[in-house]
Amino acid sequence: MISLMINGKQHHYNDDENMPLLWVLRDILKYTGTKYGCGKGLCGACTVHLDGQPIRSCVMPVSAVGKQKITTIEGLSNNGDHPLQQAWQQLNVPQCGYCQSGQLMSAAALLAENPKPTEQDIDLAMSGNLCRCGTYNRIKAGIQMAAGMKVTSFNIDDFALDKQSIDEQAIDKLAMDATAKGVKS
Amino acid sequence: MNKIENVSRRGFLKNLGFSSGALVLGVQFSALLPIPKALAQGLIATTDANKTSFEPNVYLTIHSDNTVAIVVHRSEMGQGIRTTIPMIVADELEADWQKIQVIQGLGDKKYGSQNTDGSRSIRHFYQPLREAGASARMMLEQAAAELWQVPINECQAIKNQVKHAKSNKIVAFGDLVAIAAKLAVPDKTKLVLKSKQDFRFIGKANVALVDGKDIVTGNATFGFDVELPNMRFAVIARPPVLAGKVKSFNSDKAKKINGVIDVIQLDDLTEPAIFKPLGGIAVIATNTWAAIQGRDALEVEWQAGEHGNYNSSSYKQALAKSCDNPTADLRQKGDVSAAFKNANRVVKADYFVPQLIHAPMEPPAATAHFHDGIIDIWACTQTPQSAQSNVAQAIGIAAENVNINVTLLGGGFGRKSKPDFVVEAALLSKQLNMPIKVLWTREDEIKNGYYHAVSYQKLSAGLDSSNKVIAWQHTEAAPTISSTFSKGADTIGFEASLGMIDVPFDIANVYCGAGKATAHTRIGWMRSVTNINHAFAVCSFADELAVASKTDSKDYLLALIGKDRHIDINKENAEYGNYGETLDKFPLDTARLKKVLTQVSNMANWHSNDKGKLPNGHVLGIAVHRSFASYVASVVQISTNAQGKIKLERIYMCVDCGIAVNPERIKSQMEGAAIFAISLAFYGEVTAKAGVIEQGNFDDYPIARMNEVPPIDVQIIASDAPPGGVGEPGVPPVAPAICNAIFAATGKRYRELPLNQYGII
Incomplete structure (x- = not known):
């Protein structure tokens, strides 16, 4: 029996101790915000925090977590109001969005450690997170915006929303088929 | 109407x-x-x-x-x-x-x-x-x-x-x-x-x-994230060689893995592959990890079949040879052989782009639940109707009983417009009578994909005494997408309309032709399709001609494109697809092509007399290409260091896609397209040995990382023309612009991708 503290909530796990944390989170405990991308720690899509440190959950056996507290994208903030999550929305950072959980977790760990990172600091902290859509410049801009710094990699005159606009533009989304709504439950 | x-x-x-x-x-x-x-x-x-x-x-x-x-x-x-x-x-x-x-x-x-x-x-x-x-x-x-x-x-x-x-x-x-x-x-x-x-x-x-x-809160539902009550997870050991068969297998060890509940052999694939599953052995488990472990524990003896002789190195030589024997004439304007004879000099160059794979961050995934004679499916598919008809056919029920729910796609790039993975989930759910989620691992995605075709191209141009191009010949050998749908198809056809026969230059004598090339993998389409290889060859070659003519590359390109006009290639012994559009609605308009070229050069300070505006040691390369009824020009600014490594310093993109409906997303697509192109220019290469794909993950099929990506400036031309494409047209000009910049910086012309083989990345 393994005890896991995830986003402030206690879980018990009683299966293969060698199972990578990624699959425990996704398949067993249904935290599907953490993504699979490579299974080898090469792409960063599965990044979560252990006691605030970013790790690749696809290569970490669940038994190695120990007493460390796990934070996933679902626990980064209460209501999507982490400064990075806000900046991501203000700059329309995502394209497909699949890698962004991992990008945000890496970026959050960076800012927690280094609140005013240089561009090189950002490159260093983020180069383990792949994005096939190519959102890197906006990710960098989002980190700089959240850190209250000058945005260097993206022309924010081209596009930047204020927080109020984000809230005003929030709209309902429905799946076409009623049964699809049950997908997440 | x-x-x-x-x-x-x-x-x-x-x-x-x-x-x-x-x-x-x-x-x-x-x-x-x-x-x-x-x-x-x-x-x-x-x-x-x-x-x-x-x-x-x-x-x-x-x-x-x-x-x-x-x-x-x-x-x-x-x-x-x-x-x-x-x-x-x-x-x-x-x-x-x-x-x-x-x-x-x-x-x-x-x-x-x-x-x-x-x-x-x-x-x-x-x-x-x-x-x-x-x-x-x-x-x-x-x-x-x-x-x-x-x-x-x-x-x-x-x-x-x-x-x-x-x-x-x-x-x-x-x-x-x-x-x-x-x-x-x-x-x-x-x-x-x-x-x-x-x-x-x-x-x-x-x-x-x-x-x-x-x-940003982790609440979006992608194909991988679908969860149904009592759902089981499946991963499949597919034949490593296309249309290979299972000779024998032993699942005893797999079934001992905790969580594995079943092992099922799928029918072998009979070509043409179309969107049919590849066959192999499926391992069903209570979670993904157990399924992967179970698959690893399978003992399978495969029988390779006719594609087991496919080796990328010898295949490349065969393609090169085939370029010299075009069996399909794709465009014939004027009299090329006479023009070459009259030419003052002839410039020739060969270009090579390897096989490529999509590598969306989310590999294919589909969840199917067969019950009461109907099937409910959730999948990250680009093509729900094709998924519907292919599932209906595979499991023998009417299409109206196949419900395809489309999740968000964690990237597509053309991979997810092939619903083979959806059919796999449907077959397993029907056979096991339970909800099944089929997940492709990264290795599955890279080793068992639908590949962007490897391509060899030979270009030659005849120049008169004033360096005007009077003859243009472009031949290519590459396996065709048609081979995926018609076994044995061995010559490109419609692919030539994607940047080859529609070369927009004002040249009196033009020949485009294709040689034969037998396919040994599933050939598919990937973002921008054959525009990638054609633009790489044509835009690199145009730059070579500029150099040969001792003319500024941008000025040379403008002259090569020539006067403002609408080009109708169909009048020149060619069948031009024009992306399914009429030339009336979407003409091939040289004025628009020149406009993006001029504007991007202004963005980048491209003027021989303005060189002082660039930081010391920075050099520019330029390219322009029309695809999907839109026009994109790109300037790439690079520097080199003492070790001979190149660094991308800035990329400028100018797009004319007609009416810009969502300018912010158009810009994001141009940013992403440039980075997609950096990946393929630097690293893109999938090779086969004895029919088996040699790469398998981001360590041996790398894609660009943040530290390799420069700032990207995008401008959109204001236009009232009907909206053209946006997702794909940004990719083609960037790789040749990179190589043209490298030539300007180093004097070295790289005609074969990827660039990491030269030790300059």
Whole structure:
């Protein structure tokens, strides 16, 4: 029996101790915000925090977590109001969005450690997170915006929303088929 | 022509399950389908007594609670279609953005094509979507006029309300539903579309992504994330060689893995591959990890079959040879051989682009639940209708009993327009009689994909004494996409329309031809398709000619393109596809090509006399290409260090895609396209040995990382031309612009990709 503290909530796990944390989170405990991308720690899509440190959950056996507290994208903030999550929305950072959980977790760990990172600091902290859509410049801009710094990699005159606009533009989304709504439950 | 019909008038509302009235509008293609049909049928499962074949491509519903439901029938994979379609409909409707509900459409032919590839969503649906919105707006205004007994031209829809200025009366859309539902839909010829200056959303760069918050909070549902009660997870050991067979296998060890519940052999593949599963052995488990462990524990003896002799190195030599023996003449203008004889000198160069694979961050995944003679499927598919028909055929039920729910796609790039993975899930769910999620690992995605074809190209140009090009010859050998659909097809055809025969240069004598090339993998289409290899060759070669002529590359390109004109290649012994469009609507317009080229060079300070504006040691390369009915030029600025490594310093992109519906997403697509191109230029190479793909993950098939990506500046040409493609046209010019910059910096011309083989990355 393994005890896991995830986003402030206690879980018990009683299966293969060698199972990578990624699959425990996704398949067993249904935290599907953490993504699979490579299974080898090469792409960063599965990044979560252990006691605030970013790790690749696809290569970490669940038994190695120990007493460390796990934070996933679902626990980064209460209501999507982490400064990075806000900046991501203000700059329309995502394209497909699949890698962004991992990008945000890496970026959050960076800012927690280094609140005013240089561009090189950002490159260093983020180069383990792949994005096939190519959102890197906006990710960098989002980190700089959240850190209250000058945005260097993206022309924010081209596009930047204020927080109020984000809230005003929030709209309902429905799946076409009623049964699809049950997908997440 | 398409026609809009008021469904609610025809008594279908009672089937919709709405307790209150609703105005339901749909757009229909009468040219495609002759008889009217219930438009609302797909909204909520219902039986339509008046079954016909007149079907809408998209529709909207206005509810009496004043909400406006807008169906997005195309797949979201990062291009922003779930935001852009509502922008168009809401604008013409005069809807209040906050009253919108976005509904993802099920796979259904009534929408027209849902095949979200080919950079077509806005190109094909901008006008029908505007008409759907405008038609509803005019009916609501008419409803208000009847309510107040005033002339309709005194009523104006503004932000989910209709106003009567003279009397200061205001009524919400929702309160007009009952009246509007009884009205006839205005004839298409009577529709009044909004003027450009009245747009609230179209052309505006201030719209937040519809799914933005869900994505940043981890609440978005991708194909990998679908979860059904009692669902089991499947991974499949597929034959390492295309159309290979299982000779024998032992699953004893696999079945001992904790969590593995079953091992099932799938039918071997019989070519052509089309969208059929590849066969192999499926391991079913209670979680993904157990399934992967179980697969690793399988003991399988494979039989390779005829593709077991495929080796990339010898294949490349064969392609090179084949280029010298073109068996298909694809364009013949003038008399090339005579022109070469008359040429003052001839410049020749060979170009090579290897096999490539999509590598979307989310590999393919599909969840299927077969029950009660029907099957419910959730999948990250670009093409729900094709998924539907292929599943129906594979499991032997009628297409209408196959429900395809489209999740968000964690990238697509063409991979997810092949529904083989959806069929796998359907077959397993039917056989096991339980919900099954099939997940592809990264290795599966890279080793068992539909590959962008390896391509060898030979170009030659004859120059007269004034360095004018009087002869142009371009031959290519590459396996064709057609081979995936017709076994044995061995010569490119339609692929030549993607940047080869439509070379936009003003040259009197042109020959394009193709040699034979037998396919040994599934050949598919990947973002920008053969424009990648053709633009790489043509734009590199144009730069070589500029150098040979001792002329500035940009000036040379402008001269090569020549005077303003519309080129009709069909008049030059060629069949030009033009991305399925007429040349009347989407001409090959050299003025637009030159305009993006000129503008991008202004953005980048490209002037021989302005070199002082560039930082010391920085050098530029340029390229321009038309694809998917849009025009993109790119300048790449690089520097080199003492070790001979190159660094990308900045990329400039200028696009003319006609009307820019969602400029912010157009820019994001150009940013992403440039980075997609960096990846393929630097690293893109998939090779085979004895028919087996040698790469398997991001360690041996790398893609660009943040530290390799420079700032990317994008400008969009203001245009009133019909909207062209956006998702793909940004990719082709970037790789040649990189190589042209490298030549300018180092004097080394790299004609074979990827560049990491030269030790300069």
